[in-house]
Amino acid sequence: MSFQDINVLQPERARFVGIENWINGIQDPLFWKALFNILYNQSIFIALTFVISLGMALLLKEITAGAGIFRTIYFLPVITSIAVAMIIFEFLASPNGPVQRIMMSVGLLDGPVFWTFSKWLPMPLLAIFNSWKWFAVQMMIFLGGLLTINKELYEAARVDGASWWTQFFRITLPLLKPQILFVMTMNVINGMQMFTEVFMIFDLQGGPYHAGLTPVLYLYKTGFDDMSMGYAATLGLLLAVVILILTTIQWKLINRHGES
């Protein structure tokens, strides 16, 4: 399909265009803008959730009473639909909403911020909110990993006089490598395909400055709004190539880290 100019409604008029779609795709500034946006978003999201979920997992490991209650509570955002979550988020973060009011009343903010009209704010705010929504999944995976680590290793380290941080970097992190690798791979595969979040808040253009445009949003617009399916299929393939490259780099990086 990526070598054709196709409109689903008139399949008889499809014509073969060779690699034209691919050339257009590679030269399309909006596609790269969308790709940049999602990378911007994901780098913040991945770093933030990693710290939060690993931190929370470490704390949950230490307690026994009430751990189940905390896990259940932390899972509530995960089971909420993205559509509902985005309605809540838009209200919370709106210039008139609770979060900005609180921040203004304690002097963190001078005036209301219309972040949906801003060039740089939408992606970080979405990343922060998505950390709220998804951290529990990663936390549970890390917790599962932490509980399998042999306690004697820590005993031995403590006898040798290793500090908490040394134990963390020398024992916990290396032994958590399978979980970290799994989480990071899933992050890239899922995160690069973000759609509903931005679709709920911004229109198909991704809002002013295309600050909320993501590759899947752009692909949806090309295929189902502009009705050029062939080009949309090409964009999908391009995105898949990017995801593949990123995942490979990640595996290489984390694997090398573990061995050194």
Add this chain to the structure above:
Amino acid sequence: MFNIRWSKIAIYSVLILGSVIVMYPFFIMVMNSFKPGTEIMHYPLSLPQNWTISGYVKVFTTLNMGVLFKNSLIISVSVTILNVILNAMVAYALAKLHFPGRDIIFKVVLGSMMIPAILLLIPTYTMLYNWGWVNTYRVMIIPVAVSAYNIFLIRQFLIQIPNDYLEAARMDGCNEIQVFYKIVLPMIKPVLATVGILTFMHSWNDLFMALLYLRDESMYTLQLGLYQFKEVIPGRFLEQLWAATTLVTVPVVIVFFFLQRYFIEAFTGVGLK
């Protein structure tokens, strides 16, 4: 001793603070659904001063909640039942039966998990459109009736079951289908519950597929109805919007509380392989 107690207190404080942050948006959601519209606009921080359920009452007339609920239920329940039965059957074949090409088939199933869904979006859509499936229930059900991830999850569970049980049953004269229904299915209930809730949640919360494939308002699911409602009249009917979001969220929360033990275990197990 003193030290340990203080560190416990610190840990619990952080965990409780985390819970408050996690719960706060839900608290706001439920509180807003009981406020009159103007109060939501002007006093976002306060508790409802004039409690009202008019949002809940009106939302059933403006948003056609009955139809949306019906559609969402038909789709989610069918998808869940099909996934549990079909994936269990596939996983059983892949884990416990011997036939030529089995390992290759399993590798293909695993490999398909790694392919980004986005790659298949346009070809799948074109195909289903040409079959005339757009705007039917089956377009929301049949393409997602089998999932590689679920097959993998169930298979991991099945291979832990000793073959002796199955052999004993076969000795007693059970055929393969009886072995599957009488012996295997009861033994893998926990993982089936997990698959069930994951699938139900995913299907119930899905907006993307509904957006692609459903055209008539009479076919809309809850999520799609909610999206349309939010888009068409921004800033109006606020109390109804919040009542609707609460109503959409409640069913998954209920399912979650009944099955959460399995559900959380599922997430713990996935990374371990």
